[in-house]
Amino acid sequence: MTLGRMTRAIVTWSICAMILAGCVQAVPPDLVAAIDAIDHDLIAMRAPEAAPEEYGHFVRQWISLKTRVQSDDDLIRWPWETNDLEDALRRLHDEGGSTVARLNDRQVSQRHTAEAxxxxxxxxxxxxxSQVESIDGRIVLGETPVQTDLLIKQARSFIEQKDYERSIQASEKANHALLxxxxxxxxxxxxxxxxxxxxHWQTMAKQTVDWSRAHQSAAIVVSKAERMLTLYKNGRKVLSYPVRLGFNGIREKQFQGDGATPEGRYRVTAKRGQGKTQYYRALALDYPNAEDQRRFTLAKKSGRIASVNSIGGQIEIHGVENELMAQTLGCIMLDNPHMATLFERVTPGTPVTIVGALTGQNSVALALAQLGNREEET
Amino acid sequence: MKTRQTLAPLALAVLLVTGCAKPPAEQIEAAEKAVKEAQQSGAATYTAQEYAKLEGALAALKKEVGDQDGKFALLRDYGKAEQLAASAKADGERVKTEATKKKEETKVAALQAQQVAQDAVKSTLDLVAKAPVGKDRAALEAIKNDAEALKSSLNQVQIALDKEDFPTAQAQAQAIHDKSQAVSAEIQNALAKVGKGKPSPSKKK
Known part of the structure; x- marks a missing residue:
């Protein structure tokens, strides 16, 4: 081989090598991998369920471009050739990255909203x-507290599953239930x-005290909200004892078995000493009186009370039968030592006036006011 | 020679006519049907990512057909569209199967949770029923109220199941189960206290 031929061969190979080295693949593989990673990120963020439209938009473009990538896989381009596929992929990469960032921000915000x-x-x-417990009003609310609690539990469970949208929905339902x-x-x-x-209640109590003064006798006033029994003698307060009421005692009695403690003017009809009552000592009251009968008949006629219900009876002021008994079925219950003292000081015929409350600042009104304030806060 | 001259344009015409490719209508229809069936099987809910990709594949197929339709008749090539259609159809069928399976699994999980909740509520109600009549009924009355609320809440689970909203049904059932256990514990405490007293005669109140 002459020097000239060798030189020509070297030049030819050099040109070929330069040409080959200058050629580029249609699409950089790392770009494809990066978009694939974005797809995985979106899936991990539950974008298909949380943001179906945005994910759908991304995925439609991705599949379309992926199809082109696969068909252009064996193409080699000159570096100076324009590559619209690569450009489209880069745009999708940028858009996908923005979608990930946007969804991430949205999820963080949703999580905060749901948790808050x-x-x-x-x-x-x-x-x-706690307010309802303090006024023994649990029965008043019926099934709603349990339903609210269940919704709150569901909202918590959806947060644990990172399903913030469902959690917010459950919270909104719970909020309505709370309202x-x-x-x-x-x-x-x-x-x-x-x-x-x-x-009106204050007047009733005052009239009872006046009666006690006028008749130089004993009279009893019971305030349900204050859970307090007061004995008057000759118009003067002689003792005050805490009482326990019916399990639905805060309500006005309407029918037998409702657990409410009646409100009105009553009298002691009998004194039941040891062996005559299961409750240590008891003072029987004349519930239902004529006014109770009138109210009951009216409520039944108007349909506020079902026709099967009866008015009830045997309401007493009594002592404790079982130390662990927290509430009664509608009676007024005192601790035994207090009952013993009271029992000695009253006679059949003693007036007993039972009222809801004696002041505007009673426990129930305060609890209601506090709940109203909390409602405004939320 | 004359015959050849006559046949040449005819052959060209035949070539032109047969050379004009047509879109693979049947395959496209089959792919669309498969995607629709996947959607009807609940794929958008139970295999959301797969379904989104399936929709993407269908969109890519339509774009490819559109691109080819836009070309000069002799240059049209629907080979790639055929491939895409076949692939979308196969994927659609696979996604449908997966979605059906996933839906069934979710349903089974929700039904199991419902059963567990029903059992829990039943044992709570049994505990309430065990409470001695007339014996500090007052203490149990509020709890009884809660047990009744749990019983009626079971209907909500059934409603969610009927709507095929299995995640909600499961979450509701789980919440009922948890609450039932709390209420049962409260009843047991109350019963433990009540048990120490002697039974009371039935009284009007």
Whole structure:
């Protein structure tokens, strides 16, 4: 081989090598891998369920471009050639990256919203529960507290599953249930915050005290909201004892078995000493009196009370039968030493006036006011 | 020679006519049907990512057909569209199977949760029923109220199941189960206290 031929061969190979080295693949594999990674990120963020439109938009472009990538796989381009596929992939990469960032921000914000809503609800339910417990109003609310609690539990469970949208929905339902709770409480117990009703109760109590003074006799006033029994003698207060009421005692008695403690003017009809009552000592009252009968008949006629219900009876002021008994079925219960003292100081015929409350600042009105304030806060 | 001259344009015409490719209508229809069936099987809910990709594949297929339709008749090539259609059809069928399976699994899990919740509520109600009549009924009355609320909440689970909203049904059932256990514990405490007293005669109140 002459020097000239060798030189020509070297030049030819050099040109070929330069040409080959200058050629590029149609699409850089790392770009494809990066978009694939974005797809995985979106899936991990539950984008298909949480943001189906955005994910759908991304995935439609991705599949379309992937199809082109596969068909252009064996193509080699000159570096100076324009590559619209690569450009489209880069655009999708950027868009996908923005979608990931946007969804991430949205998820963080949704999580915060869901957690904050739930925390507020849990706190409010706790406040309502403790307020209701303090006024023995649990029965008043019926099934709503359990339903609310179940919704709150569901909201918590959806947060654990990172399903913030469902959690927020459950929280909103729970919020409505809580509003319903406060509405029921206000409707059922609003009379404890009603100035006219309180004035009426105060008048009833005053008349009882006046009667005691006028007749130089004993008289009893029971305030349900204050859970207090006061004995007057000759118009003067001689003792005050805490009492326990029916399991639904805060309500006005309507029919037998409702657990409510009646309100009205009664008299002691009999004194039941040891062996005559299961409750240590008992003072029988004349419930139902004529006024109770009238109210009951009217309520039945108007359909507020079912026709199968009867008015009930055997309401007493009694001592404790079982030390662990926290509430009665509608009677007024005192601790045994207090009952012993009271028992000695009253006679059959002693007036007993039972009222809802004696002041506007009673426990039920305060609880209702507090619930109203909390409602405004949320 | 004359015959050849006559046949040449005819052959060209035949070539032109047969050379014009047509879109694979049947395959496209089959692919669309498969995607629709996947959607009807609940794929958008139970295999959301697979379904989104399936929709993407269908869109890519339509684009490819559109691209080919836009070309000069002699240059049209629907080979790639055929491939895409076949692939979308196969994927559609696979996604449908997967979605059906996943849906069934979710349903089974929700039904199991419902059964567990029903059992829990039943044992709570049994505990309430065990409470001695007339014996500090007051203490149990509020709890009884809660047990009744749990019983009626079971209907909500059934409603969610009927709507095939299995995740909600499962979450509801789980919540009922948890609450039932709490209520049962409360009843047991109350019963433990009540058990110490002597039975009371039935009284009007």
């Amino acid at each position: 809503k739930l925390a507020r609800l849990e706190a409010r339910l706790q406040v309502i529960a 319903a709770l406060t509405t029921v409480l206000t409707r059922e117990l609003g009379r404890y915050a009603d100035d006219k009703r309180i004035a």
